[in-house]
Amino acid sequence: MEPLQLYDFLPSGNGYKIRLLLTQLGIPFERVEVNITKGETRSPEFLSKNPNGKIPVLEIEPGKYLSESNAIMVYLSEGTEFLPYDRFLRAQVLQWLFFEQYSHEPFIATPRYWISVLGKAEQYKDALEEKHKGGYAALSLMEEHLKTHTFFVAERYTIADICLFAYTHVAHEGGFDLSRFPHIKAWIERVKAESRYISITQEL
Amino acid sequence: MEPLQLYDFLPSGNGYKIRLLLTQLGIPFERVEVNITKGETRSPEFLSKNPNGKIPVLEIEPGKYLSESNAIMVYLSEGTEFLPYDRFLRAQVLQWLFFEQYSHEPFIATPRYWISVLGKAEQYKDALEEKHKGGYAALSLMEEHLKTHTFFVAERYTIADICLFAYTHVAHEGGFDLSRFPHIKAWIERVKAESRYISITQEL
Numbered sequence: 506m507e508p509l510q511l512y513d514f515l516p517s518g519n520g521y522k523i524r525l526l527l528t529q530l531g532i533p534f535e536r537v538e539v540n541i542t543k544g545e546t547r548s549p550e551f552l553s554k555n556p557n558g559k560i561p562v563l564e565i566e567p568g569k570y571l572s573e574s575n576a577i578m579v580y581l582s583e584g585t586e587f588l589p590y591d592r593f594l595r596a597q598v599l600q601w602l603f604f605e606q607y608s609h610e611p612f613i614a615t616p617r618y619w620i621s622v623l624g625k626a627e628q629y630k631d632a633l634e635e636k637h638k639g640g641y642a643a644l645s646l647m648e649e650h651l652k653t654h655t656f657f658v659a660e661r662y663t664i665a666d667i668c669l670f671a672y673t674h675v676a677h678e679g680g681f682d683l684s685r686f687p688h689i690k691a692w693i694e695r696v697k698a699e700s701r702y703i704s705i706t707q708e709l
Numbered sequence: 710m711e712p713l714q715l716y717d718f719l720p721s722g723n724g725y726k727i728r729l730l731l732t733q734l735g736i737p738f739e740r741v742e743v744n745i746t747k748g749e750t751r752s753p754e755f756l757s758k759n760p761n762g763k764i765p766v767l768e769i770e771p772g773k774y775l776s777e778s779n780a781i782m783v784y785l786s787e788g789t790e791f792l793p794y795d796r797f798l799r800a801q802v803l804q805w806l807f808f809e810q811y812s813h814e815p816f817i818a819t820p821r822y823w824i825s826v827l828g829k830a831e832q833y834k835d836a837l838e839e840k841h842k843g844g845y846a847a848l849s850l851m852e853e854h855l856k857t858h859t860f861f862v863a864e865r866y867t868i869a870d871i872c873l874f875a876y877t878h879v880a881h882e883g884g885f886d887l888s889r890f891p892h893i894k895a896w897i898e899r900v901k902a903e904s905r906y907i908s909i910t911q912e913l
Contacts, residue, residue, distance in 0.1 A: 556850050557812060569797070573811075576803035583796065592787065593773070599780035606811045607777075608761060646760050 508533040510564040512554065514541050516622050518614055518671035519574035520561040521705045525667055526581055528709070529701045536709060542622065575602040578664045587664050597658045601665040604643075612639035614672045616679030626680070633680065640676070644686055647673070651688035655695065662699055670696045675705060712737040714768040716758065718745050720826050722818055722875035723778035724765040725909045729871055730785055732913070733905045740913060746826065779806040782868045791868050801862045805869040808847075816843035818876045820883030830884075837884065844880070848890055851877070855892035859899065866903055874900045879909060 509527070513520035513536045527534045539545045539560050546558045555562045555572040562572045563580075571577050579602070582588035589595050616636045619629040626633070647669065650657065657665040674693045677683055683690060696702070703709070713731070717724035717740045731738045743749045743764050750762045759766045759776040766776045767784075775781050783806070786792035793799050820840045823833040830837070851873065854861065861869040878897045881887055887894060900906070907913070 556853060557808060565797070571797075571800055571804060573804045573807035576800055576807050579803055580796065580800035592784065593769070593775075596775055596780055596784035599783055600775060600777045603777035603780050603807075603810055604761060606807055607815075611811075611815070649760060 506533075508535045510535055510537055512537045512539050512551070512560050512562040512564070514539055514560050515706055515708075517541070517560060518617075518675065518705065519559075519610075522574050522664075522667050522671045523561050523563060523577055523581070524709065525671075525703055526578060526587065526664065528703050529699065530581065530585060530587070531701070532581070575606055575668055578602070578668060582664045587662070587667075589659050589663060591659075594659045598663055598665045601657050602668050604646075605668045608639070608646075609643040609669065610672055612636045612643060613676050613679060613681065616640065616681070617672070617675060618679075620680055621675075621678040637680065640679070640681055644673070644676070644681065644683075644689065648686040648688050651692050656692070662696070666692075666696055671705070710737075712739045714739055714741055716741045716743050716755070716764050716766040716768070718743055718764050719910055719912075721745070721764060722821075722879065722909065723763075723814075726778050726868075726871050726875045727765050727767060727781055727785070728913065729875075729907055730782060730791065730868065732907050733903065734785065734789060734791070735905075736785070779810055779872055782806070782872060786868045791866070791871070793863050793867060795863075798863045802867055802869045805861050806872050808850075809872045812843070812850075813847040813873065814876055816840045816847060817880050817883060817885065820844065820885070821876065821879060822883075824884055825879075825882040841884065844883070844885055848877070848880070848885065848887075848893060852890045852892050855896050860896070866900070870896075870900055875909070 509532065511523055511534050515538065539551060541560060545551060546560060552558055554570045557572060559572060561574050561577065562570050563577050564570050571580060579588065588598060616633055620626045654660065656662050657669060670693065673689065713736065715727055715738050717728065719742065743755060745764060749755060750764060756762055758774045761776060763776060765778055765781065766774050767781050768774055775784060783792065792802060820837055824830040858864065860866050861873060874897065877893065
């Protein structure tokens with residue numbers, strides 16, 4: 506079988522989710538770098554793969570594309586140890602995945618993009634305040650949950666952990682202070698200890 | 710079996726998704742009204758059901774709660790005609806569900822909330838401009854897709870349609886002009902023609 510093609514941008518946490526899962530599943534894939542800071546996701550060629558102009562995009566068969574990182578995560582993990590089979594547990598995984606995209610990523614990923622990817626902390630100073638407020642709310646909710654859970658769902662490592670881990674463990678690159686969240690920090694270490702773990706900017 | 714308890718707010722599109730699907734599935738449920746404009750989602754009692762302080766929340770068994778509207782939609786539709794069984798088609802449904810929560814709802818639902826629920830169009834005038842820009846981008850993408858599709862996935866009515874319909878069909882209440890999108894308008898009529906359809910503010 507040909508390796509899967511992953512349209513990706515190395516610093517992206519959304520891209521990293523897919524890279525980490527594919528690696529842990531042992532599924533061969535090739536990265537196609539798309540530099541979002543240079544408008545490469547707005548080219549007609551890329552838009553024909555994802556009209557929403559966002560990475561990651563996974564080509565699962567020639568000409569068959571899937572976008573939205575968390576949809577790709579569910580697709581890849583079905584039938585594996587990374588997604589519970591039980592209906593309610595699977596729904597809880599999805600609950601965290603939607604939480605991540607609605608209440609977490611927009612507040613935690615964007616400051617990191619402004620500060621560490623674009624290097625424009627000063628320009629976005631006012632907007633950062635609002636983002637940090639929402640981001641700390643999401644982190645506080647996670648901290649509370651992790652006080653009584655080792656992983657987010659079913660007391661084991663699932664795609665819920667990978668999806669939340671992607672931007673949480675580099676939140677400091679967006680100006681967040683993770684030292685206020687000891688349970689998150691301990692969970693980050695548990696995720697890093699999983700077999701076949703790779704780091705976010707690890708060249709494959 | 711006891712009817713399911715749905716913690717809900719009548720004007721909410723996210724709540725409406727669940728109401729519409731439950732009605733079309735013929736599953737008995739009871740609505741518990743939670744007025745989000747009066748801070749009722751921030752009470753300790755409500756936060757014990759959903760620490761993220763958002764409706765809808767579905768109590769699927771006594772003391773067993775599920776939040777995030779689109780996670781609830783997947784939970785309820787599994788094994789029914791509203792969610793395809795094929796793995797790639799199901800992934801496409803999820804792709805649209807994540808698109809809705811990330812690129813659609815934050816831009817289309819919020820202006821409606823400001824203008825029609827809170828009645829504060831003037832106060833949010835500047836923020837509205839930015840929201841409309843994102844909302845029109847989402848609507849344009851949907852319009853393009855509907856030029857060659859009758860429904861969003863698999864050429865039949867699924868939860869992808871319900872989730873996108875919820876806020877799209879009332880987008881004008883947030884100041885959007887839907888007359889620019891003839892294919893969306895035709896799709897809205899197709900959704901409304903589905904059996905057991907109920908309107909967004911229909912008392913049950």
